[in-house]
Amino acid sequence: MTSMTETVPLVNSYRSGPDEDGHFGQYGGRYVAETLMPLILDVEKAYERVRGDPRFHAELKHYLAHYVGRPSPLYFAERLTEHLGGARLYFKRDELNHTGAHKINNCVGQILLARMMGKTRIIAETGAGQHGVATATVCALFNLPCIVYMGETDIQRQQPNVFRMKLLGAEVRPVTSGSGTLKDAMNEALRDWVANVDSTYYLIGTVAGPHPYPMMVRDFQSVIGREVRTQMMEAEGRPPDSLVACIGGGSNAMGLFYPFLDDPDVTMHAVEAAGHGLDSDKHPASLNGGRPGVLHGNKTYLLQDADGQIVEAHSISAGLDYPGIGPEHSWLFDTGRVRYVSITDAEALDAFQLCARLEGIIPALEPSHALAHVMRIAGDLPGDHLMVMNMCGRGDKDIFTVANALGVQI
Amino acid sequence: MDSRIDRRFESLRASRRGGLVTFITACDPDIETSFKLLSGMAQAGADLIELGMPFSDPMADGPSIQAANLRALAAGATLSKTLDLVRRFREGDNETPIVLMGYFNPIHTYGVDRFLRDAKGVGVDGLIIVDLPPEEDRELCLPALASGMRFIRLATPTTDDARLPTVLANTNGFLYFVAITGITGTRSASEEVVASAVTRLRRHTALPIAVGFGVKTPENASMVVRFADAAVVGSAIVDRIAAGIDAEGQVAPTMVDDVLGFVRQLADAVRATPRQAA
Numbered sequence: 001m002t003s004m005t006e007t008v009p010l011v012n013s014y015r016s017g018p019d020e021d022g023h024f025g026q027y028g029g030r031y032v033a034e035t036l037m038p039l040i041l042d043v044e045k046a047y048e049r050v051r052g053d054p055r056f057h058a059e060l061k062h063y064l065a066h067y068v069g070r071p072s073p074l075y076f077a078e079r080l081t082e083h084l085g086g087a088r089l090y091f092k093r094d095e096l097n098h099t100g101a102h103k104i105n106n107c108v109g110q111i112l113l114a115r116m117m118g119k120t121r122i123i124a125e126t127g128a129g130q131h132g133v134a135t136a137t138v139c140a141l142f143n144l145p146c147i148v149y150m151g152e153t154d155i156q157r158q159q160p161n162v163f164r165m166k167l168l169g170a171e172v173r174p175v176t177s178g179s180g181t182l183k184d185a186m187n188e189a190l191r192d193w194v195a196n197v198d199s200t201y202y203l204i205g206t207v208a209g210p211h212p213y214p215m216m217v218r219d220f221q222s223v224i225g226r227e228v229r230t231q232m233m234e235a236e237g238r239p240p241d242s243l244v245a246c247i248g249g250g251s252n253a254m255g256l257f258y259p260f261l262d263d264p265d266v267t268m269h270a271v272e273a274a275g276h277g278l279d280s281d282k283h284p285a286s287l288n289g290g291r292p293g294v295l296h297g298n299k300t301y302l303l304q305d306a307d308g309q310i311v312e313a314h315s316i317s318a319g320l321d322y323p324g325i326g327p328e329h330s331w332l333f334d335t336g337r338v339r340y341v342s343i344t345d346a347e348a349l350d351a352f353q354l355c356a357r358l359e360g361i362i363p364a365l366e367p368s369h370a371l372a373h374v375m376r377i378a379g380d381l382p383g384d385h386l387m388v389m390n391m392c393g394r395g396d397k398d399i400f401t402v403a404n405a406l407g408v409q410i
Numbered sequence: 411m412d413s414r415i416d417r418r419f420e421s422l423r424a425s426r427r428g429g430l431v432t433f434i435t436a437c438d439p440d441i442e443t444s445f446k447l448l449s450g451m452a453q454a455g456a457d458l459i460e461l462g463m464p465f466s467d468p469m470a471d472g473p474s475i476q477a478a479n480l481r482a483l484a485a486g487a488t489l490s491k492t493l494d495l496v497r498r499f500r501e502g503d504n505e506t507p508i509v510l511m512g513y514f515n516p517i518h519t520y521g522v523d524r525f526l527r528d529a530k531g532v533g534v535d536g537l538i539i540v541d542l543p544p545e546e547d548r549e550l551c552l553p554a555l556a557s558g559m560r561f562i563r564l565a566t567p568t569t570d571d572a573r574l575p576t577v578l579a580n581t582n583g584f585l586y587f588v589a590i591t592g593i594t595g596t597r598s599a600s601e602e603v604v605a606s607a608v609t610r611l612r613r614h615t616a617l618p619i620a621v622g623f624g625v626k627t628p629e630n631a632s633m634v635v636r637f638a639d640a641a642v643v644g645s646a647i648v649d650r651i652a653a654g655i656d657a658e659g660q661v662a663p664t665m666v667d668d669v670l671g672f673v674r675q676l677a678d679a680v681r682a683t684p685r686q687a688a
Contacts, residue, residue: 021545029545029546030543030545030546031514031541031542031543031546032541032543033469033470033540033541033543033564033566034543034563034564034565034566034568034569034577034588035470035564035566035567035568035588035591035592036568037543037545037568037569037573038568038569038570038573039568177476178466178467183467184467187467187468187469190469191469191470191472191592191593194470194591194592194593195591195592195593195596196591197568197591198591292518293515293518293519294513294514294515294518294541295467295515296467296469297541302515304515304519306519307488307489307516307519307520308465308489308515308516308517308518308519308520309464309465309466309483309516310466310467310515
């Protein structure tokens with residue numbers, strides 16, 4: 001504590017993670033079978049190379065602008081603002097991206113990386129099907145064979161996306177093991193990868209899995225938050241006061257939050273799905289209802305029983321139905337930088353309907369959870385409070401699920 | 411520190427033969443049947459036993475062992491019950507080494523220190539934890555080695571000469587070579603791969619080498635021990651357990667004998683195989 005204090009650089013940053021072994025605090029890391037280790041180290045090396053390569057960024061920027069349609073608008077939701085009677089509410093319109101969700105931002109980045117690595121076969125897992133559709137899309141664009149693992153339960157409730165993936169030329173492989181949802185699809189994708197290491201690139205759709213995926217997916221999604229900063233300066237002349245996003249694995253939330261983590265005046269709310277409620281055994285809220293453990297290549301908060309067996313998640317939204325969460329969120333949860341709250345199926349359904357009627361936007365069930373939290377807090381905030389909610393997906397894929405939940409025959 | 415594993419490989423070397431390592435999942439299909447299988451294995455000729463710790467999400471395993479994990483969990487398997495099986499086994503057998511194989515999360519939940527103390531206490535000799543590569547050695551590997559537990563590492567066809575020193579840095583007992591790139595119980599190991607891999611691995615380590623994943627028949631096992639110090643058979647044994655269970659989950663009265671009979675055939679084939687000069 002003598003001369004040290006003068007030479008130690010400022011480490012008071014929330015944006016310095018992960019460390020070189022992929023850890024965010026005690027979370028993250030590389031918990032994979034040895035067969036995959038050399039490959040994961042290759043992905044890491046390749047990503048480190050492109051990260052500082054202006055040609056890569058120019059190519060990425062080209063596809064984001066002309067293929068995805070970025071920047072997505074920052075839209076002042078006037079009628080909802082008036083209805084809630086508090087904060088000025090803005091939607092970041094990532095549902096207007098090509099394929100209808102934020103997932104494509106990451107897929108474009110990773111497919112460019114996979115091509116650079118000389119990989120000839122792409123695999124992915126999907127829950128709601130949005131990541132599967134986005135992966136199938138970029139594989140069609142770059143003429144690469146695409147295999148998407150999807151739980152049988154999710155295939156049943158996301159038929160439109162299954163058909164979309166097939167139209168795009170992907171093979172959708174149903175997964176019947178376990179609960180037939182996202183976690184089982186991820187197990188099966190990892191099994192495929194282990195068996196096909198030479199040819200295959202695993203295009204993970206969220207900020208989870210072994211290092212470097214949580215960092216890489218976060219970086220590719222951070223375009224969301226960077227655009228919000230610029231757009232809010234143009235609209236209001238200052239940065240937002242609060243950010244709200246839903247979290248399953250947590251990629252749209254990391255993408256929105258990351259550029260603002262070191263802005264101490266920006267409050268952040270991440271909204272977990274609570275399914276039938278946190279006091280029920282049918283929810284996917286790994287932070288508010290789980291504890292740290294190791295699954296799918298990383299250490300993070302997980303839903304698990306007293307023996308460390310992974311417990312089935314439940315949510316009306318297939319995209320949030322995962323018993324884990326990205327490791328950086330676990331760290332942000334422990335440090336308290338981000339507030340992690342939860343919203344039930346029923347609350348999300350109410351928000352879904354209100355948004356359709358008041359704004360003419362049918363949101364996906366995933367951001368309907370974020371909106372339900374906005375509805376809970378916005379009214380108590382002053383009229384000059386600037387709130388940005390990430391409208392990370394459109395709801396067309398969910399209309400059958402919602403009709404069913406509302407008892408409507410289509 | 412003295413270990414049943416080291417003693418067993420020394421005695422195999424002295425008798426100039428390769429060893430047979432058998433795998434079953436603890437508590438599959440139920441605790442009592444699993445105990446009968448475990449306690450009959452050594453009699454049937456297993457030189458070392460790998461006991462799977464049931465996990466809900468066995469990512470490195472193929473359909474046979476996935477199903478075994480689910481049967482065991484449905485029968486009420488927990489890590490404590492797995493350790494209790496070892497304790498009962500040790501009452502009748504203080505020589506045959508037992509290695510627990512599985513995934514880290516149940517151990518993380520149980521608590522690493524408590525797990526190492528209890529596992530050593532009941533007579534576990536080594537650990538193979540599929541999802542703990544050298545990069546995560548601080549979690550369990552280093553405390554396990556410090557406690558005298560053997561920590562066995564997997565080397566795979568993707569583990570090249572540049573990576574092998576990392577894999578071999580904190581390990582002992584034996585080296586487990588995974589003969590296929592893939593999950594358990596799918597493809598068959600080829601003689602060419604096994605022969606060249608064992609030759610390559612021996613340039614890097616003096617540890618005994620066991621070969622598994624894709625070793626399914628007495629002929630496969632015999633081929634493996636021409637080159638390696640031991641052959642590991644897992645899915646093929648677990649398949650015979652599954653074959654002895656009907657659609658209602660009833661265990662056929664002949665199942666245990668069928669499985670142990672297969673182990674006997676494997677052991678006979680291994681014991682009849684002359685060793686290549688090392």
